[in-house]
Amino acid sequence: AYMAIFDGHDGDACASFLQHELHGHLCRQAQFFGDARAAVARAFREADDEACARLRADDDASGSTAVVALFDGGSNKLLVAHCGDSRAVLSVSGGCALPLTQDHRLTRPDELARIRAAGGLVVNHRLNGSLAVSRSFGDVLHKDAATCPTLTAAPEVAIRALDDEDEFVVVGCDGLWDTLSMQTVTNFVRAELQRHRDLQRAAKALTEEAIARGSVDNVSVIIVALHQGPGSPKHAQGPA
Template sequence: MLSYFCVWMLNRSLLVANAGDCRAVLCRRGKAIEMSRDHKPSCNREKIRIEALGGYVDDGYLNGQLNVARAIGDWHMEGMKACGGLGPLTAEPEVMTMDLTDEDEFLIMGCDGIWDVFLSQNAVDFARRKLQEHNDPAACCKELVDEAIKRKSGDNLSVVVVCFNSRPPPVLTTPRPRVQRSISAEGLRELQSFLDSLAD
């Protein structure tokens, strides 16, 4: 079984096509935007498609055998490819597009071993910190893999980070909302009265 995805950029348009459990995540001003969906058999959309084509999902596995619903290969496995070429396992990719903006900083593309131990936002936060430190996408990839190993990932660990600027991601400052705390003299008296009643 081989999961795959393809990323294509033309001017400011980003297109991601994926099949399987690889994932592409865009960082837009520190926020993670998923540019692909993991094609797990238990995902409601995939489960409906699988069952409509004569397959089934058993304990999260396609026909009790595969933990992905889309991939290249594994046609030899029983029940994966029905007559006429249609079966519950498909190699047809899902396609997502996005118009890039000046706030888009980088794209993380990783296989399932990364996403088994990182949420998309966690990976963006981690990569962003590392890029702010050294602004080296290759070193950032190694650090993501090393961190996934520390987190006990038990699957394939491949990752690519593509930066859209030559500068490191900017430090984001979020102003704290100003909260005024006050209590009126009457409110203070009522509170004191209540506390006094508890002491009695």
């Protein structure tokens, strides 16, 4: 099973490209199950190369974050790959929130050091004074080697062998996480599912809660319930 959220900025062209094309790039990696991390990294790089070529041809400066969740029912493993500041969190062992991603922002010391070591300009925790993330798809104006040689779509990849105590995964864009903590989100979803077991209703309620708490960004959410049937998890997406 494949689930993904793409959060675009400065236009929707890059996010739309990823929505239609990234899955295909992942599927074309013949050695995927031999070395999943390398395969995902290659797929992200090739997708970004294609996206940037199209964006340059169209004189389009848009970019996008990405967070992808892949569930392998045969091995009962969950793979999460991300680029940017969209997140995934796993509810484990009675509702404890386990982060599966770490934001690629310039408030993160290792990302700040990486950018500065390559000569990138950082102003007010933003790349070249404007870009809030340190990794992204597209953003061709920031990928000229003369201005920022280290802006990349290289993903960080987490692989987890699931067990019976793993309950659900929440995938969301920064409009959710800037307003609600990961533990708050996990508690909210767990309470919703205990009341009615309706994933779509829970996803919708979570987006509404983020907006009620003051989110001024778009809010997109996917909830993936684990261990609810053979082969693949059940999932639902909340409105943007």
